Amino acid sequence: MLTHRHELRDVVVTGVAAVVPGPGAPPGAWFDADAELGPRGHKYLPAGARYLLAAGRRALRCATTPEQVPPERRGLVVGTNNGLAPLFRDMDRTVVAAGAERLRPALAPYFAVNVLAGRLAAEQCLKGFSCTLTTSGVAGVEALQTAVRALVLGRADLVVVVAVEDRSAEAVAAGEPGEEGAVALVLEPRAAAERRGAPVRGTLRAACAFVPPGADAPDGDLGLAVGDLLSAVQSEPAAPVHPVLDTSPRGRAVAALLGAPARKAAAARAGCLTPLLSAAEPFTAHGGQRVVVTATAPGHLAAVHVLAAEPRETPSGGLRAESTA
Amino acid sequence: MEPVLVTGVGAVTCHGTGVPALRDAMDRARAVQPDKVPDPWARMELPLMYLVPEPALGTEAGDAPGRATSFAVRAAREALAGAGLAREGLPAGRTAVVLGTCMGAIGDRERDRAPAEQNPPPEQDPPAGPAAPHTWRPDFEVASRLAAELGVTGPVSSTSNACAASGFALATAADMIRCGEADVVVTGGADAYSRIALANFNRLGAVDAHGCRPFAAGRAGTVFGEGAGILVLESAVHAAARRARPLAEIGESGWSCDAGHPTAPEESGEQIVRALREALDRSSVAPGEVGCVIPHGTGTRLNDRVESAALREVFAREAAVPPLYSLKALVGHTGGAAAGLAAVAATLIAGRGSVPPNVPVGAPDPRCDVPLPTARTPLTGTAVLVNAYAFGGNNISLVVREAVAC
Numbered sequence: 028m029l030t031h032r033h034e035l036r037d038v039v040v041t042g043v044a045a046v047v048p049g050p051g052a053p054p055g056a057w058f059d060a061d062a063e064l065g066p067r068g069h070k071y072l073p074a075g076a077r078y079l080l081a082a083g084r085r086a087l088r089c090a091t092t093p094e095q096v097p098p099e100r101r102g103l104v105v106g107t108n109n110g111l112a113p114l115f116r117d118m119d120r121t122v123v124a125a126g127a128e129r130l131r132p133a134l135a136p137y138f139a140v141n142v143l144a145g146r147l148a149a150e151q152c153l154k155g156f157s158c159t160l161t162t163s164g165v166a167g168v169e170a171l172q173t174a175v176r177a178l179v180l181g182r183a184d185l186v187v188v189v190a191v192e193d194r195s196a197e198a199v200a201a202g203e204p205g206e207e208g209a210v211a212l213v214l215e216p217r218a219a220a221e222r223r224g225a226p227v228r229g230t231l232r233a234a235c236a237f238v239p240p241g242a243d244a245p246d247g248d249l250g251l252a253v254g255d256l257l258s259a260v261q262s263e264p265a266a267p268v269h270p271v272l273d274t275s276p277r278g279r280a281v282a283a284l285l286g287a288p289a290r291k292a293a294a295a296r297a298g299c300l301t302p303l304l305s306a307a308e309p310f311t312a313h314g315g316q317r318v319v320v321t322a323t324a325p326g327h328l329a330a331v332h333v334l335a336a337e338p339r340e341t342p343s344g345g346l347r348a349e350s351t352a
Numbered sequence: 353m354e355p356v357l358v359t360g361v362g363a364v365t366c367h368g369t370g371v372p373a374l375r376d377a378m379d380r381a382r383a384v385q386p387d388k389v390p391d392p393w394a395r396m397e398l399p400l401m402y403l404v405p406e407p408a409l410g411t412e413a414g415d416a417p418g419r420a421t422s423f424a425v426r427a428a429r430e431a432l433a434g435a436g437l438a439r440e441g442l443p444a445g446r447t448a449v450v451l452g453t454c455m456g457a458i459g460d461r462e463r464d465r466a467p468a469e470q471n472p473p474p475e476q477d478p479p480a481g482p483a484a485p486h487t488w489r490p491d492f493e494v495a496s497r498l499a500a501e502l503g504v505t506g507p508v509s510s511t512s513n514a515c516a517a518s519g520f521a522l523a524t525a526a527d528m529i530r531c532g533e534a535d536v537v538v539t540g541g542a543d544a545y546s547r548i549a550l551a552n553f554n555r556l557g558a559v560d561a562h563g564c565r566p567f568a569a570g571r572a573g574t575v576f577g578e579g580a581g582i583l584v585l586e587s588a589v590h591a592a593a594r595r596a597r598p599l600a601e602i603g604e605s606g607w608s609c610d611a612g613h614p615t616a617p618e619e620s621g622e623q624i625v626r627a628l629r630e631a632l633d634r635s636s637v638a639p640g641e642v643g644c645v646i647p648h649g650t651g652t653r654l655n656d657r658v659e660s661a662a663l664r665e666v667f668a669r670e671a672a673v674p675p676l677y678s679l680k681a682l683v684g685h686t687g688g689a690a691a692g693l694a695a696v697a698a699t700l701i702a703g704r705g706s707v708p709p710n711v712p713v714g715a716p717d718p719r720c721d722v723p724l725p726t727a728r729t730p731l732t733g734t735a736v737l738v739n740a741y742a743f744g745g746n747n748i749s750l751v752v753r754e755a756v757a758c
Contacts, residue, residue, distance in 0.1 A: 161492035
C-alpha cells in the first residue's frame with residue numbers, strides 16, 4: 028500500500044552525525060557551545076538551534092565538500108516536536124508576568140518553530156528549500172521521507188535531514204522521558220554523489236502511517252498498518268527489527284505484533300529524536316542493516332530500513348563525533 | 353504525471369464557518385475591524401486579531417479537542433462532504449492527512465496554564481516509579497487529532513513552516529499523490545490565537561493598529577487571523593473511478609529558501625522569483641496563462657514591496673501583472689492556515705471564472721505597483737498562483753488551475 032509507483036532516483040547517505048548527551052549527562056549542561064560552535068555567533072541561539080547547527084555542520088563535513096552542489100540545489104528538512112519547547116514556556120511566562128516589551132527581540136522570531144533551522148540554512152547556503160515537520164514522534168522519520176521525495180522529484184540534489192529536540196518540562200512533568208540533542212544525515216542521489224566523489228555510506232527507506240488511538244486490535248487496522256510498513260521498507264534478507272516504543276497501549280500493541288524483537292525495544296521518548304538516532308547508529312557504529320519501527324500514543328507509526336557500509340573516518344570528522352560529555 | 357484534483361474545500365475564518373460564509377465575504381469585500389483578544393494575560397500594546405466567532409475564545413470546554421483542531425475538523429468535514437466522501441468511502445491505508453500549522457495547540461497550552469503555574473518551582477526530575485498514563489499532549493497535535501477524528505489510516509503529517517506551513521503541506525500532499533503514496537489527501541492548514549505569537553509580533557513592531565492592509569501606502573504591519581482552509585486532493589484516477597466532480601487541479605509548486613535573515617525577506621527577491629518561476633515551469637504554465645495571483649501580501653512594509661517587485665519581474669514580458677486578490681485584507685494573516693485558505697479562494701476563483709473585488713484598504717503604495725482591482729474582474733487565464741512566505745525565508749508558490757472534468 029505504501030510503495031511508490033514510479034522509478035525512484037536511488038538515494039544514498041553521504042554524511043551522518045549525532046550531537047547527543049552521554050549516559051547520565053545533566054540536562055542542558057552536556058553541550059559545550061563554545062567548543063562545538065566556536066566562541067562567537069551563538070549567544071542568541073536557543074539550545075535546540077545550537078544542537079541542530081552542530082549536528083548539521085558535522086554531517087555536511089562528513090559528506091565532504093557539499094559546496095560542490097550549487098546552493099539552489101541544496102535543501103533542508105527538519106523534524107522536531109519540542110525543539111523550542113523550553114523557549115515557548117519562558118516566553119509565555121515573560122508575557123504574563125511582565126508583558127511583551129520584556130521579550131528579547133533577538134529571540135522573538137523563534138515563536139515560529141521553523142526558525143530554529145534558519146542559522147544552518149543561512150550558514151550553509153541551503154537555498155533549495157527548508158521544511159520543518161512536527162508530527163508527534165515520527166517527524167524525524169518523516170523528514171527522511173520528505174527528503175527522499177524531494178530528491179526523487181528533482182527539487183534538490185542534496186538534502187540535509189535533521190531531527191532535533193530539547194527537554195519539554197510539560198512532558199517530563201507528565202512522566203514522559205525528555206530528549207535533547209540532534210542527529211543529521213545528508214542524502215544525495217547515488218549518481219550525483221558518486222560523480223562528485225562523495226563517500227557513499229549506505230542507503231535507507233522510510234515509511235509512515237497512522238491508525239487512530241484505541242484501534243489496537245492485532246487483527247484490525249493496526250496489524251495491517253504494521254505489516255504494510257514492514258513490507259514497504261524491508262528487503263531480503265530481512266534485517267533485524269529495532270523497535271522504539273513507549274508504554275502506551277499503542278506501544279504495547281505494536282510490541283506484541285512485532286513479537287520477539289520488541290523485547291529489546293528502546294524506550295520512545297517525548298520527541299522524534301530516538302527513532303532517527305537508532306536509524307543512524309549503523310552508520311556511526313559498525314555498519315550493517317536494521318529496520319527501526321516506532322509507534323506513538325497519538326497514533327503515528329513509522330519504519331525506516333538502513334543499510335550501512337562499515338564506517339570509515341573522514342579527515343574532517345563527523346561519523347563518530349557524538350558528544351559524550 | 354497524473355493530475356492531482358481538488359474535489360472538496362472547507363473553510364473557517366473570522367467571517368464564520370463554511371465556504372459559503374467565505375464566498376459571501378469575498379463578494380461583499382468589506383473590511384472588518386480586528387478583535388481585541390479576550391485574554392487577560394495578553395499583556396501587549398496591540399492585542400488584536402481577527403478571531404473566529406464560534407466558539408468565542410476562552411469558552412471552549414476543558415476536554416475539547418483544542419481550538420485549531422476544532423477549526424481543522426470543521427473545515428475538513430465540509431471539504432469531505434463536498435467531495436462526496438463519507439468516512440467509509442476513504443480508501444483504507446491510501447488516505448492521508450497533511451496539515452500545516454504554525455502554532456499548533458500552543459495557544460491551548462497557554463490557556464491551560466493557570467496564572468499560578470506561570471512561576472513554578474525549579475524543574476525536578478520526574479518521580480521514580482511507573483510512568484504516567486500518556487496524558488501529555490504534544491504541542492503540534494492538530495494533524496494527529498484531525499486524522500483520529502476522520503478515522504484516517506494512512507500517512508499523517510504536520511508541517512510547521514510558520515506562515516508558509518499550509519503551502520508546504522499542500523505541495524507535499526500533491527507530491528504524495530504524484531509519487532503514488534496516497535489516493536486521497538485531506539490537506540491545508542489551521543491556526544488559532546496564541547499569546548506568544550501575538551506578543552512576539554508586538555515585540556517586533558509588526559502589528560498594524562488599523563487592521564491588515566496589504567500593499568496600502570499607510571500599512572504598518574500585519575494583523576493575525578484565526579482560521580482553517582482545507583482541501584481534499586485526489587488522484588485523477590481515484591476521482592474518475594467514483595465519478596467525482598473536480599473543482600480545480602493543483603498544479604506543481606516551486607520551493608526556495610532565502611537562507612538569510614530570520615525574519616526579513618531578501619531584498620533582491622531572488623529566491624521568491626525562483627520559487628514563482630519553478631512553480632510555473634514545473635506546471636508547464638506560461639506567465640500569460642495566469643489570470644490571478646493570491647499574494648502572500650501581509651501588510652508588512654518590506655515584504656509587500658519585495659513580493660511586488662518579484663511579481664513584476666516574473667511577469668515582465670506580459671502586458672501587465674495579472675490582477676492580485678489580496679485575501680489577507682479580508683481574513684487577516686491566518687499564519688499556518690494562510691496558504692490553505694488562499695488555495696480554497698483560488699479554487700473558488702478558478703471555478704467561478706472571475707476575480708472578486710479586493711477589500712479597499714486605502715491609497716495604494718506606489719512602490720508596490722501591482723493591480724488590486726476593487727471591482728469584480730473576469731479571470732483572463734486558466735491558472736491562479738498562490739504565494740506563501742515565512743520567517744526563516746521559507747518560500748513557496750503553487751499553481752491552481754481550472755479542472756478538466758474526469
